[in-house]
Amino acid sequence: MANERQTIIHSSLGSVFSVFSEEELKKLTKEGKRRIAISGKINSPGIIEVPKGATLAEIITMAGGLLNDSGFKAAQLGMPFGGFITEDNLDQELDFKLFDKNTSQTIIILSDEDCIIQYAKFYIDYLLGKMQDGSLDNYLVAKKEIIRMWKLLDRISKGRANMRDIFFLRRLASTVKEKVNQKHNIMEEIIDKFYDEIKEHIEGHRCYTFQCNHLIKLSITKKCIGCGACKRVCPVDCIEGERKSRHYIDYTRCTHCGQCVAACPVNAITTGNNTFRFLRDLATPNKLVITQMAPAVRVAIGEAFGLEPGTNVENKISSALRQIGVDYVFDTTWAADLTIMEEAAELQERIEKYYSGDKSVRLPILTSCCPAWVKFIEQNYADMLDVPSSAKSPMQMFATVAKDIWAKEKGLERDQVTLVSIMPCIAKKYEASRAEFSRDLNYDVDYVITTSELMTLFKDSNIDLSQIEDSPIDSVLGDYTGGGIIFGRTGGVIEAATRTLYENMTGKKLEKVEFESLRGWDGLRVAEVKVNDLTLRIGIAYGLREAGKLLDKIRNKEEFFHAIEIMACPYGCVGGGGQPKAKKRLETLQQRAEGLNSIDRSLDLRVSKDNPKVRAIYDNHLDHPLSHKAHELLHTEYFVKVKRGKDENTDASKEE
Ligand code: SF4
Numbered sequence: 086m087a088n089e090r091q092t093i094i095h096s097s098l099g100s101v102f103s104v105f106s107e108e109e110l111k112k113l114t115k116e117g118k119r120r121i122a123i124s125g126k127i128n129s130p131g132i133i134e135v136p137k138g139a140t141l142a143e144i145i146t147m148a149g150g151l152l153n154d155s156g157f158k159a160a161q162l163g164m165p166f167g168g169f170i171t172e173d174n175l176d177q178e179l180d181f182k183l184f185d186k187n188t189s190q191t192i193i194i195l196s197d198e199d200c201i202i203q204y205a206k207f208y209i210d211y212l213l214g215k216m217q218d219g220s221l222d223n224y225l226v227a228k229k230e231i232i233r234m235w236k237l238l239d240r241i242s243k244g245r246a247n248m249r250d251i252f253f254l255r256r257l258a259s260t261v262k263e264k265v266n267q268k269h270n271i272m273e274e275i276i277d278k279f280y281d282e283i284k285e286h287i288e289g290h291r292c293y294t295f296q297c298n299h300l301i302k303l304s305i306t307k308k309c310i311g312c313g314a315c316k317r318v319c320p321v322d323c324i325e326g327e328r329k330s331r332h333y334i335d336y337t338r339c340t341h342c343g344q345c346v347a348a349c350p351v352n353a354i355t356t357g358n359n360t361f362r363f364l365r366d367l368a369t370p371n372k373l374v375i376t377q378m379a380p381a382v383r384v385a386i387g388e389a390f391g392l393e394p395g396t397n398v399e400n401k402i403s404s405a406l407r408q409i410g411v412d413y414v415f416d417t418t419w420a421a422d423l424t425i426m427e428e429a430a431e432l433q434e435r436i437e438k439y440y441s442g443d444k445s446v447r448l449p450i451l452t453s454c455c456p457a458w459v460k461f462i463e464q465n466y467a468d469m470l471d472v473p474s475s476a477k478s479p480m481q482m483f484a485t486v487a488k489d490i491w492a493k494e495k496g497l498e499r500d501q502v503t504l505v506s507i508m509p510c511i512a513k514k515y516e517a518s519r520a521e522f523s524r525d526l527n528y529d530v531d532y533v534i535t536t537s538e539l540m541t542l543f544k545d546s547n548i549d550l551s552q553i554e555d556s557p558i559d560s561v562l563g564d565y566t567g568g569g570i571i572f573g574r575t576g577g578v579i580e581a582a583t584r585t586l587y588e589n590m591t592g593k594k595l596e597k598v599e600f601e602s603l604r605g606w607d608g609l610r611v612a613e614v615k616v617n618d619l620t621l622r623i624g625i626a627y628g629l630r631e632a633g634k635l636l637d638k639i640r641n642k643e644e645f646f647h648a649i650e651i652m653a654c655p656y657g658c659v660g661g662g663g664q665p666k667a668k669k670r671l672e673t674l675q676q677r678a679e680g681l682n683s684i685d686r687s688l689d690l691r692v693s694k695d696n697p698k699v700r701a702i703y704d705n706h707l708d709h710p711l712s713h714k715a716h717e718l719l720h721t722e723y724f725v726k727v728k729r730g731k732d733e734n735t736d737a738s739k740e741e
């Protein structure tokens with residue numbers, strides 16, 4: 086498929102030359118001695134003929150100037166050799182001797198929107214990739230030190246480093262310089278020029294560019310016009326601000342639901358956009374990048390390309406992702422079926438124990454696939470943390486299976502796979518960075534890109550989803566059933582669980598899999614479903630205000646339920662904060678939800694337990710739902726969230 090990949094991939098955050106065009110790049114930039122290929126934070130990346138005497142500042146102007154009117158930060162000449170130019174040399178004539186004779190004449194421009202830690206990690210990833218394919222054998226003598234540098238940078242980017250790590254970084258850089266006989270070493274230059282930024286990551290746990298996803302907190306930027314829309318929709322009233330003045334978020338109470346982001350008319354709320362990191366990962370030699378995509382993404386993204394809300398474009402997304410260089414395109418929906426296997430088994434076990442008089446068991450069971458809802462209960466209902474299902478969300482189940490089973494079967498280590506989740510959700514960015522979903526600082530999900538961010542990336546890369554040919558999603562991990570796909574709309578998770586639970590408890594096949602009583606658009610609904618002699622009482626809520634009311638009633642024993650589904654966003658994930666904004670919002674969300682129902686209706690298999698690949702994973706790896714192995718890989722715990730000091734609580738923007 087390499088020939089279908091794009092030479093240059095863009096996002097509104099920058100551009101990169103795809104690694105697959107390197108030979109072409111070399112040819113292009115060596116044909117004429119003064120030709121360079123320029124990318125990064127500039128408006129018009131491409132090949133430029135540089136006039137004699139031109140300075141880097143003039144070359145940047147020729148390349149359309151810096152993106153978003155940002156400030157110049159640095160320039161990398163040639164990858165991975167070459168000079169590293171900072172502001173001091175911006176007005177000097179570009180010295181072509183700074184390009185190594187064995188590489189293409191490329192310049193990567195960094196602006197003040199670039200995180201220096203993320204850039205340094207990219208640089209080392211690139212270097213390691215080149216060493217792996219044998220094109221940089223001379224660096225092998227220092228491989229150990231280079232890997233150690235990467236690990237230190239990784240710790241810094243995840244807020245787990247201390248100031249002594251800068252000392253170690255400097256020492257390693259000096260060893261590499263000596264061993265490889267370099268004239269200069271980029272890491273030394275980065276430490277010298279950007280010491281304060283590194284220190285800010287380590288001591289302040291802050292990345293001012295919002296690119297280090299483990300350090301991100303939702304933040305309202307200077308773009309805020311004080312309209313108050315965010316304050317009105319926030320379900321936990323954690324946004325403050327006077328009309329016409331900048332607003333602020335009290336982070337200790339924020340659930341990451343993203344409703345403020347969806348409501349903001351001027352996109353003033355920053356959630357951390359990892360699109361550019363995604364492009365860099367795709368351009369890194371020998372890096373294996375895989376994606377997973379949530380159900381709700383496929384029925385919304387097409388709207389930006391003139392398609393009706395609810396149109397299923399999963400095979401077009403798959404095709405577009407391959408075109409920009411993704412190695413495997415997977416589907417989270419398959420893992421939604423896996424989630425149902427665990428949740429339905431857990432519900433059945435709790436019901437059976439409860440009615441046999443086991444006082445340690447509490448009902449209702451609460452669905453747990455919405456991370457905003459999970460954070461809400463951790464922050465506000467510390468006495469009820471044993472009621473949500475302990476099953477991980479489909480995104481996290483997929484990630485565990487991909488890194489701990491699929492990668493192993495391919496002979497890969499966890500850290501050799503970069504897993505990017507495409508989600509309708511802002512809270513998934515937060516969920517992916519929860520420490521319990523990591524091992525030795527390698528997170529199951531490396532980072533999350535929202536539907537809207539992916540839409541912008543496709544548009545910037547001139548990919549039109551309405552025109553692109555279909556290409557099926559990789560089904561190595563299996564296809565999905567109708568039960569998995571309806572996860573994306575309100576009532577879908579509990580309906581999918583009820584389908585499997587009903588068949589498990591009665592031993593009979595369902596004649597009609599649609600449970601109409603569980604469907605609807607009201608924010609709070611109650612339904613009854615008969616299973617054998619038991620009438621299951623099920624609650625369904627979306628929006629955390631409604632969820633709070635429901636939980637209060639349960640806590641006060643005013644209401645009894647066997648199971649409850651709660652999703653933070655209106656109509657469920659179809660209305661997630663990471664979805665494209667819609668003019669006729671509620672109508673559009675209903676169309677998206679109907680799109681998912683229509684996929685469900687079109688499938689032969691509609692009950693999660695019938696998914697053959699899910700059954701195979703139990704047969705081959707997990708034994709049975711709720712087994713010891715399943716618990717180890719597919720379940721999690723919840724923690725009381727307490728205030729941890731001022732720096733953890735405040736919207737970073739308040740201190741600017
Ligand atoms: S993400 Fe949700 S909880 Fe947090 S500030 Fe925005 S609306 Fe409020």
Ligand code: SF4
Nearest residue numbers: 309310312313315349
């Ligand atoms: S952040 Fe956006 S929605 Fe909130 S007050 Fe500012 S402009 Fe309005």
Ligand code: SF4
Nearest residue numbers: 455510653654658661
């Ligand atoms: S309802 Fe869906 S999109 Fe919204 S916060 Fe929960 S998981 Fe994310």
